[in-house]
Amino acid sequence: MPTKDVLTSADLTELRRSALGAADPLGIAAELAEAVEQGRLADPDDAGRALTLAAEIAETRARLDAAQRYADRAVQAYRDSSGPDAGFARALHARILFRTGRDDEALAELTELRPLLDSVPDAAAYLSAALEVGGRTELAERWLTEAVQGALRDRGSPAPDAAEETTEAAGTAEPTGQEASGLLFFLLQQRHRVRRELDLPHDQNDNLADRLENELFRSATTAGAEPGPEARLFLPAGEFDALLSRWPDLAEAVGGDWSEHRARVQRELVRLTDSGQLGLGPLRGSIGRLAGYAERTGVDPTTGQARAGYAAELVGQGAQLPWPPERNEACWCGSGSKYKRCCLPRARARSAG
Incomplete structure (x- = not known):
């Protein structure tokens, strides 16, 4: 305690x-x-x-x-x-209301939160979980289906009625893993999970969820492939130490110490900038959120798949840090040192070695 x-x-x-x-x-x-x-x-x-x-x-x-x-x-x-944490707190509140027999209040609260499905990646998980506790799994499937259809329309993809979906109706505009790595991916993923709970047959969007998950996983594990957003996943010092204390085998993937971890992220940011991909920064994560992502998606938290999916979620939440800072400004890593004396030279030192 x-x-x-x-x-x-x-x-x-x-x-x-x-x-x-x-x-x-x-x-x-x-x-x-x-x-x-x-x-x-x-x-x-x-x-x-x-x-x-x-x-x-x-x-x-x-x-x-x-x-x-x-x-x-x-x-x-x-x-x-009105941030993501507030939404989760209210969904938890509704879940507890269901458990105490106050179903009408719980459903009213979740209905107010429903618009978050259109903007907050985490909402698909915590709203569907709350509805399932209240015995409203079919309602969760309907909400998620409508949110998926809206997200597909927003990106210009056809979104046929779930009962009439066919491969031909989808055309050729289905999103790639990179395009759907944020909100849409997590809507599809949670909808797929809920439909399995209901023992519903696979439809087109279930197939799309499977394809995108496999695509993102391959991009994270294929040797020689260009790194995905997981290469920008950054853990502050305390979080990094806690990660290696809990899962020491991850040292090879994230760095043997915090200095090496920061150097890896810095090198990836420099690589992206050199290739013309501007405006990308470190994705600040935490061990608790990584473990939470793994738990709600049913993946092993020590795998590349978990890191790739968690990093994609952070992208969807707009959780990246500003980068690069000015030379004399505080370093992006939170060390308290100036950038020019902290992470700026790290990529150079590694490249020269």
């Missing part, structure tokens, strides 16, 4: 990873709520995040009374926010 006077964002990330395996997870949930109430968060904006985690822990331990209290407070903490 945490005993620090002040909880940082990094502490919350570590607790998300480890709390359920602790001796007293409900004690951790209570302390998270107390830290918010007593102003013991290093960043007050983390209040919603801390309360959401407390609600998740209590829900997992079937303490629905406590889960409801924490979720109510989390939604209140996010009252002025």
Whole structure:
């Protein structure tokens, strides 16, 4: 159980990873709520995040009374926010409402969140999960189908009615893995999962989901292939150390230490710029979110497929850091040093060696 006077964002990330395996997870949930109430968060904006985690822990331990209290407070903490974390907190709130028999309230809350399917990649997972808890799996499939059709129309692809889909109707404008690596990919993926739960036969969009997943996986694993967005996946120092502590075999894929990790990302950014691909920056990730992505998509978090999919999700969320900074500005990696003395020379040193 945490005993620090002040909880940082990094502490919350570590607790998300480890709390359920602790001796007293409900004690951790209570302390998270107390830290918010007593102003013991290093960043007050983390209040919603801390309360959401407390609600998740209590829900997992079937303490629905406590889960409801924490979720109510989390939604209140996010009252002025419309970001992805706020959406997840409200979907969790609805999920707990379903579990406590307040179905009408839960469905009303999820209906308000439904427009997020058109803009937030994570929404496909947390909205469908909440609807499934409430026994509305068929409704989840309908919402996801309509969102997929809208996303296909937005990119200029035909979006035939699901009941009448044929290969000919799709034409030749189906998206590639790179084109669909954000919102559309995750809509297709979650729709595919939900349809499997309903034991529905494969349709055209199920086939498209399979093809895009295989394409993205091949792009991440084919020897000699140009790296995908996973090559820009960057973990801050604490997150990187936690990753290797949990999965030491990943050192070969992400770097043996934080210095090498940053050098790899810097070299990829330089390579992209040299090839004329401007405006791309590091994709700041976290071990908790990588593990969460792997859990909800059913992939092994240590695989290239997990890193590729998580990085594609970050692209869809617009989560990249500005790059490059000016020579005398703080380095993009968060070390506190000037760029010219930190990551700027890393790619040069490796290239010369």
